[in-house]
Amino acid sequence: MKGRVVALVGLEKTEIQEYELPVPEPGAALLKVRRANVCGSDLHIYHHLSVALRDIVMGHEFVAEVETLGDGLTTDSSGAPLAVGDRVVVVYFHTCHRCAACDRGEFSMCFNAIESMALPPDAAPHFHGAFATHFYLSPGQYFYKVPDAITDAEVAGANCGLAQVMFALDKIGLHRGQNVVVQGAGGLGLYAAAVASTSGARVIVVEREPNRIEAAQSFGADDIIDMSVHTTPEERAKQMLDLTNGQGADIVIEVTGRSEAFLEAIEFARIGGSIASVGNLNVGPKFELTIAPAMFTRKQLRVHGYLRYDPWYLRYCLEFIAANRDRFPFESLSDRVYTIDEIDEAIARSESRQVARAAVVPA
Ligand SMILES: [Zn+2]
Ligand SMILES: [Zn+2]
Secondary structure, eight states, X not given: OEEEEEEEEETTEEEEEEEEOOOOOTTOEEEEEEEEEEXXXXXXXXXXXXXXXXXXXXXXXXXXXXXXXXXXXXXXXXXXXXXXXXXXXXXXXXXXXXXXXXXXXXXXXXXXXXXXXXXXXXXXXXXXXXXXXXXXXXXXXXXXXXXXXXXXXXXXXXXXXXXXXXXXXXXXXXXXXXXXXXXXXXXXXXXXXXXXXXXXXXXXXEEOOHHHHHXXXXXTOSEEEETTTSOSHHHHHHHHHHHTTTOOEEEEEEOSOOHHXXXXXXXXXXXXXXXXXXXXXXXXXXXXXXXXXXXXHHHTOEXXXXXXXXXXXXXXXXXXXXXXXXXXXXXXXXXXXXXXXGHHHHHHHHHTTSSSOEEEXXX
């Protein structure tokens, strides 16, 4: 039997390719993709802004079900019994347990994290990405069973967007009583607002698009700084001070992917505040800023970048969604589904910023 994948075959050029379905080796599994999302980094990859990820199978944010289990794989990563047909979410990157980062227990920093994602589609076992009918779960790759109560649409964003911001906010020191600024209300921003809000923080979202502002309000934003009203960085910095008793934010999380947002984060943060840099992934002259290091020294800021997460955060995400599915409209992150044949349309829809996530259902 054959399956199909969306291969990136050139700059902004995709192609559907067919491959024989692999028989999973011991400890591995063949999964059937149920629903995948177009995430910001898929767009980044599509535009060849990633050097490491070019000739690949696209897609990494998804929910799937077990189609075939390799020998010896009887439980998920938390020890829950596993059977064919179970729905699962997968930590999309690898933790090799044989590099200096893994040796330190810093699993988000594994040197071999993108080992299989970076493989070209014609390299076995072919199904390295989620924009595909199937996904090959490698031996040792973390994954968790999805509780029956959670729908595919609610959980599809867990293994990238939600886990990413939950990890970043935890590590930067989120706790109740803080003023937390979320820059940008796309998928990551909405998840960040929800996580910060359930932690008892006050959430201030900075955004321009009316549809995104509305979404932010349903994901726990207490206040909005509307960039279409406060059009300059100076006005927005003043607005931030007005909203925080002249203090500024305890935590700023940048999830816009725009370099200028990082400059504003420095302005938004209070003296001694923290900045979590998550959205900015691009390097090169177009993305460079001029910053006086004194900005950090004088304000005594802590700045931390976060890329990927400790794998068990994906389990926390399942608990978070189950506990908050009545409070936040997780399903509203995508408004319609596309087939893998419509992938270019799905990507265009995501780029329009009219929807947080375009969803892809292989069918
Ligand atoms: Zn490693
Ligand atoms: Zn992603």
